[in-house]
Amino acid sequence: MSRKFTRRKFMAATAAGAAAATFKFPAPAIAQATPFKLGLLTIKTGPLAQGGIQMEQGIVTYLKEKNYTFAGRKVEFISADCGGTPAGTKTKAQELIERDKVDTIVGPLAAFELLAITDYIAQQKTPCLSLAAAEDMTQRRPNPYFLRASATSAQAMHPMADYAAKEMKLKRIVTISEDFAFGYEQMGGFQQTFEENGGKIVKKLWPPIVTPDYTPYLAQIADCDGVCHGFAGSNPLRFLKQYAAVGLKYPVVTGETGGDDALLRSFGDEAVGMISSCPYTLDLQNESNKRFIAAMNKDYGVDPGFYCAGLYVNGQVVAAGLEKTGGKSDDKAALMAAMKSVSLTDTPRGPIKFDHLGNVIGDFFIRRVEKSGSKYINKTIKTYHNVSQFWTYDEKKFLSQPVYSRDYPPLKS
Amino acid sequence: MSFWLVLAVNSVTFGGLLFLLSAGFSLIFGLMRIPNLTHGSLFMLGAYIGATCVLGIGDVKVNFWLAALLATLAVAALGALAERFLLRRLPGDQLAQVLVTLGLSFMAADFCLMVWGGDPLNVATPNGLGGFVRFGVLAFPMYRLAIIVIAMIIAVGLWLLLDRTRLGAMIRAGVDDPDMARVVGIRVSQLFTIVFALGAGLAAFAGIIGGPILSVYPGLDQDMLPLALVVVILGGTGSLLGSFVGSIIVGFIYNFGQALLPELAYFVLFLPMLLVLILRPQGLFGRYVP
Numbered sequence: 001m002s003r004k005f006t007r008r009k010f011m012a013a014t015a016a017g018a019a020a021a022t023f024k025f026p027a028p029a030i031a032q033a034t035p036f037k038l039g040l041l042t043i044k045t046g047p048l049a050q051g052g053i054q055m056e057q058g059i060v061t062y063l064k065e066k067n068y069t070f071a072g073r074k075v076e077f078i079s080a081d082c083g084g085t086p087a088g089t090k091t092k093a094q095e096l097i098e099r100d101k102v103d104t105i106v107g108p109l110a111a112f113e114l115l116a117i118t119d120y121i122a123q124q125k126t127p128c129l130s131l132a133a134a135e136d137m138t139q140r141r142p143n144p145y146f147l148r149a150s151a152t153s154a155q156a157m158h159p160m161a162d163y164a165a166k167e168m169k170l171k172r173i174v175t176i177s178e179d180f181a182f183g184y185e186q187m188g189g190f191q192q193t194f195e196e197n198g199g200k201i202v203k204k205l206w207p208p209i210v211t212p213d214y215t216p217y218l219a220q221i222a223d224c225d226g227v228c229h230g231f232a233g234s235n236p237l238r239f240l241k242q243y244a245a246v247g248l249k250y251p252v253v254t255g256e257t258g259g260d261d262a263l264l265r266s267f268g269d270e271a272v273g274m275i276s277s278c279p280y281t282l283d284l285q286n287e288s289n290k291r292f293i294a295a296m297n298k299d300y301g302v303d304p305g306f307y308c309a310g311l312y313v314n315g316q317v318v319a320a321g322l323e324k325t326g327g328k329s330d331d332k333a334a335l336m337a338a339m340k341s342v343s344l345t346d347t348p349r350g351p352i353k354f355d356h357l358g359n360v361i362g363d364f365f366i367r368r369v370e371k372s373g374s375k376y377i378n379k380t381i382k383t384y385h386n387v388s389q390f391w392t393y394d395e396k397k398f399l400s401q402p403v404y405s406r407d408y409p410p411l412k413s
Numbered sequence: 414m415s416f417w418l419v420l421a422v423n424s425v426t427f428g429g430l431l432f433l434l435s436a437g438f439s440l441i442f443g444l445m446r447i448p449n450l451t452h453g454s455l456f457m458l459g460a461y462i463g464a465t466c467v468l469g470i471g472d473v474k475v476n477f478w479l480a481a482l483l484a485t486l487a488v489a490a491l492g493a494l495a496e497r498f499l500l501r502r503l504p505g506d507q508l509a510q511v512l513v514t515l516g517l518s519f520m521a522a523d524f525c526l527m528v529w530g531g532d533p534l535n536v537a538t539p540n541g542l543g544g545f546v547r548f549g550v551l552a553f554p555m556y557r558l559a560i561i562v563i564a565m566i567i568a569v570g571l572w573l574l575l576d577r578t579r580l581g582a583m584i585r586a587g588v589d590d591p592d593m594a595r596v597v598g599i600r601v602s603q604l605f606t607i608v609f610a611l612g613a614g615l616a617a618f619a620g621i622i623g624g625p626i627l628s629v630y631p632g633l634d635q636d637m638l639p640l641a642l643v644v645v646i647l648g649g650t651g652s653l654l655g656s657f658v659g660s661i662i663v664g665f666i667y668n669f670g671q672a673l674l675p676e677l678a679y680f681v682l683f684l685p686m687l688l689v690l691i692l693r694p695q696g697l698f699g700r701y702v703p
Contacts, residue, residue: 047632050531234533234630
C-alpha cells in the first residue's frame with residue numbers, strides 16, 4: 001500500500017502543527033531532536049600546536065562539507081585545547097564528557113595524552129577516535145571505546161621496511177629516532193620486518209626529543225647503506241638540514257611524521273629523495289581527497305598533511321557510524337559497535353575498515369620527495385593495500401611477543 | 414679519528430652560538446640582577462623576524478645579513494620598551510621579575526604561534542657559506558666555521574665596548590656598585606635600558622645566526638633557555654670571559670656527552686651546573702656578590 005502525501009494533507013498537517021505550536025500543546029517527543037555533540041581534544045598552544053591546529057582544520061573541513069549534519073542530526077562541535085600535557089588532557093576530557101555531555105571525542109594527538117584518559121573514557125563509555133599511535137591501545141591492552149583510523153606507530157614502518165629491503169635493496173641501516181615510545185615502536189617495527197627480509201640494523205641512535213644540534217649523533221652514522229629516522233613535529237626538518245650539512249649521502253627512509261605532507265612547505269633541497277611511508281598522501285586521486293584538498297586550499301590556503309587528513313577521516317567514521325544507528329547516540333555501546341563495523345570506500349586515504357581491536361586496515365603509500373618547480377612534492381611510488389597493524393604476521397603470534405621497545409627487537413651482533 | 418675531530422670542531426661552533434645567546438643574558442643579570450627568562454623568547458623572536466625578512470614579505474626579499482641586522486634592531490627596541498615600562502617598576506624584587514619575565518615568555522610564544530603559525534620555517538644558509546671546508550679527508554660545513562668567526566668578532570667587540578669605552582666603564586661601575594655609580598653622576602637607570610636592549614639584540618642576533626642550523630619553530634625558546642642558563646651559571650654572571658669559556662665548555666659537554674653517553678645526555682649537561690652551584694656559586698669567572 002502506498003501512501004501519497006498530497007498537498008491537501010500537507011496543508012492540514014501544517015495547520016495542525018501551527019495550531020499545536022500556537023496553543024502550546026505538549027509537543028510529541030521527537031527522537032534525537034537534540035544535536036549530536038562532537039568534542040575535539042587538541043593542542044592549540046605550545047610547541048606541539050602545529051599538529052594540533054591541523055587536526056582542528058581537518059575536522060572542521062569535514063563538518064563544513066556536511067553542513068554540520070550527520071545522519072540528519074545537527075552536530076554541535078566543541079573544541080578543547082589541552083595544552084599538550086597529560087593533566088590538561090584529563091581535565092579537558094572531563095569537561096567535555098561531564099559538562100558538555102559530548103557523544104564522541106575525536107583526538108587527542110599524542111600517546112601520552114591518550115594514556116592519561118584511556119581508563120576514563122572506557123569507564124564513561126565515550127567513544128574516542130584518536131591519532132595517538134601507541135601500539136598497545138589496540139593490541140595487548142585494548143580499550144573497547146577506542147578507535148584508530150590513522151595507524152599504529154609501526155603500521156607504516158612494516159611496509160617501509162619491506163620496500164627498503166626488497167625494492168631499494170638496502171642491506172645495512174642505522175636507525176635514529178626520538179628517545180620515547182613512538183620512536184621505539186616505529187623503529188622496532190622497521191627492524192623486525194627489515195631483518196626478516198635479509199637486512200640488518202647496524203646501530204640504533206636515540207637523541208632526546210629536544211636536540212638543537214644532531215651533529216653528535218650524525219657523527220656516529222657510518223658503515224651502512226641507508227638511514228631510517230622516525231622524527232616528529234619540526235624535528236625532521238632540522239635533522240635533514242644537519243644531515244645534509246655534515247655531508248651524509250645515504251638514502252633516508254621514514255614514516256608518517258617524518259615525511260608528512262604538511263612539512264613539504266618547510267623543507268628545502270636537502271629533503272629531495274627521502275622516502276616515506278604514510279597512511280595519507282596528497283596525490284591520491286579520489287573524489288573525497290580532491291574535495292578535501294580543495295576545501296583546505298580555499299579555507300586555510302595550505303595543502304593538508306597527515307594530521308588534517310586523520311581528523312577528516314575520523315569525522316567520516318563518526319558520520320557513518322551514526323548513519324548505521326539511525327542517528328541514535330544514547331546507547332554508547334551500540335554507537336561504538338556501529339562505528340567499529342564501518343567500512344568506507346571513499347576517504348582521502350582510500351578504503352578503510354577496522355579490525356576487532358579497533359585499529360584501521362587500510363592503504364599505506366610509499367612516497368619520494370621530489371622538486372616540482374619551486375615546490376616540493378611527495379610522489380607516490382608504491383601503494384600497499386589493506387595493511388593491518390599486524391602486517392603479514394599471525395595476530396596471536398604477534399601479540400605474544402613483547403611490544404616494540406628501545407631494546408626489542410634486540411640488535412644482532 | 415675523524416669522529417673525534419668532527420665532534421671537537423662542532424663543540425666549538427656550538428659553543429660560539431651559545432656565546433652569542435648567553436652573553437646578553439649574562440650582561441643583563443650581571444648589571445641589573447634580573448634573571449631574564451624571556452631570553453629564549455628574544456632568541457626565537459629574532460629568529461622569526463629574521464627568517465621572515467629572508468623568506469620575503471610579499472616580493473621583497475632581504476639579504477641574510479641585513480635581515481640579521483633588522484631583527485637585532487627590532488628586538489633590541491622591544492627589549493628597551495620592556496625594560497623601561499615593565500621591569501623598571503620592579504627594582505630589586507627578583508621573585509616578581511622572574512614571574513613577569515616568565516609570563517612575558519609565554520605571551521611571546523603564543524604571539525609567535527599566532528603570527529607565524531605552527532609550521533617550522535627553514536632559513537637557507539647565506540650565499541657563499543653553503544659549501545664545505547676540507548681538512549684533508551675531513552669536510553666541515555663552512556657556515557659552522559663562520560659562526561666561530563662571528564662569535565669571535567662579537568666577543569672582541571663586546572670586550573672593547575666594556576673595557577675601552579666610556580659607556581663600558583659606566584656599565585662596569587654600575588655592575589660593581591650601582592649606588593656609588595649614581596653618586597658620581599652616572600645615570601644608572603639609563604644604563605639599564607641600554608644594557609637590556611643590548612642583551613635583547615644579542616639574543617635576537619644569535620637567533621637568526623642559528624636559524625640555518627636550528628630552523629625556526631614553536632618551542633625554540635624553551636629549547637634554548639636552559640642552555641643559556643647552564644652557560645651563565647657555569648661561567649659566572651656579568652663576566653664576558655665567563656660566558657665565553659662557559660659556552661665552549663658547554664659546547665664540548667653537549668657534543669661529547671651526547672655522542673659517548675647518549676642515555677645520560679642531559680645528566681652530563683646539567684651535572685657541571687650542579688657542581689658549580691654547590692662548590693662555587695658565583696661561577697668559574699664570576700665575582701662573589703653578597
